[in-house]
Amino acid sequence: MTERTERSEGHEGMPSQLSSDKTGTPVTLSHDAQAPAGEVVLEAVGLTKHFPVRPPLRTLFSRKRDAVHAVDDVHLTLRRGRVTALVGESGSGKSTVARLLAQLYPRTGGDIRLHGVTTTVKGGRRFREYARRVQMIFQDPFASLNPVHTTRYHLTRSLRIHGNAGSTPQELEDALAGLLNRVSLTPPERYLDKFPHELSGGQRQRVAIARALGANPEALLADEPVSMLDVSIRLGVLNLLRDLKERLNLAILYITHDIASARYFADETMVMYAGRMVEGGDSETVTQSPAHPYTRLLIDSAPDPDRLTGLADVDAEDRGNGEPPSLIRPPSGCRFHPRCPHAMPRCSIEMPVPLPIGDRPGHWAACWLYDEASLATTASSPNGREELS
Template identity: 45%
Template structure:
């Protein structure tokens, strides 16, 4: 599978405090991630793990502290001019957790979609824009499209508003949609419908998706591959079924142990309950070490001194753990 987008050593730090108390928060550290054509990758982790910051780096909302993003083989740092940046943002749009963040309550639903078409597809005339707006609304499972477009956001349910968020993204003719916790604010009963919409978009529109979630069960349902984040680091990546059948990082195992699914593998580690209640990772001025060490029942002295790097443990399966995939100490 050819790579559509790659991140290489992608890092984002934020300065916190002022004067003598200024410190550095390591939100994302040295992340390598690849998303292929027509592939769905789930980025999984707890709140505060760096998932949304990584998505905003890919969307160019934040500038990286260091590292590189490559789109279709070309580094984004080489882009020059407003037109090139606009083309990229149209190809890689973002759908946010709160659908109201992308819908203006003062305007009808058609406003945002037609505005996206005007900005990113100026070759379309007025009639063609209206026709395309109706098409993308129907593509996300809302009909009759003309009636939906004429409504105000408050007249739609939460699930319908989130579908409109995806319709606005489709109006750009995207190659990759960044979906940041798109179902977390929806009732459980309607989440599966939106997950099905995302799966259908891959088939009907040929798009790839980066699905950001804290719910590994949803990732199992939707994704081809999973990348697990903890404390700003990617700690495990691999094909979804491989990771679910045989997780190699203790944090991944902890996430799976919390899934209320009889098909999920039994936790391999003792002390999961204690780990869940332990202190969060230190991401402000962290020292070289495994950031999961304070919660890990397998931690060794090496884990407290050296930051583990991703090492292969199977076909397409990598893990950053000194215990389950020992790497060279430094």
């Protein structure tokens, strides 16, 4: 049973430490913190995930099967020494993308590439090799830690599974102390023998981060790592992740629904709506000059003192009223068009493609407002410029 499983994993699983690309040339998977900054570590190309829905009895024998279109055609690149933020409201598919990249879910379509090499793992040794390079930090630190085990147990298990525990008890103790020092839980002996319920929320999340670092990964997938924490300690955890990114040359995917924190923490921001990417670019540009109507809606939803006092000039029709669409039967064309105040007839028919905005290099939006034909039509209308401003 084990032999057959490993043979199957060797055929479909991730490449070993030294593998070959499509041309047969050996490719070494870099695992060095001194590797050049900006090196591509992990890529998602056309990533797609559909969850099948259990059919009702009346359609049990029908050939048609419904599915939740959780993620469709997502393209994402994680680079060393950079943070990429994935922003969107609840239910937009952000966490599903993280779990797909962590290979916790099998993908319906698309490709996941680790250092340019396609990877598909289904458990066992191959999954362990992949997890050694790509680690995930979950949203709720209390749920991700076993309540009946101490900090020492969680960190020791991580170190031993990934071969970083050393060969003597003293080397293990040094490794444990090093992990806790790295996440600013000092002195280490104060925290090693504590259970999760004896720690604060911020301390638990730091233990979870230390557990992920026990694998010595190249990429961290942080799924809303501060949303379960008190506002007063969120900044400390974000600063910790930023420090780890710079010191260890990590590639970080930061998932959040708070676009303001993305501007502070991330180098690049990608906006997601109803399972699809709608805008991307450097964080400063996306947050200060949003192009897609949905991105503007996210920014307008943040608290604004001027808006509360009535000083801001807010047009009620630009609020994007309405509910997110059903992902079992998503709307045709642009998925945001039922809520979009600038929707055109074309938006309900054709799926928009990523279009360059032109204000900054790399800034794009999947919106027909920025198609040349639509721009010409809008510019010729009396209030066209106002609609695009």
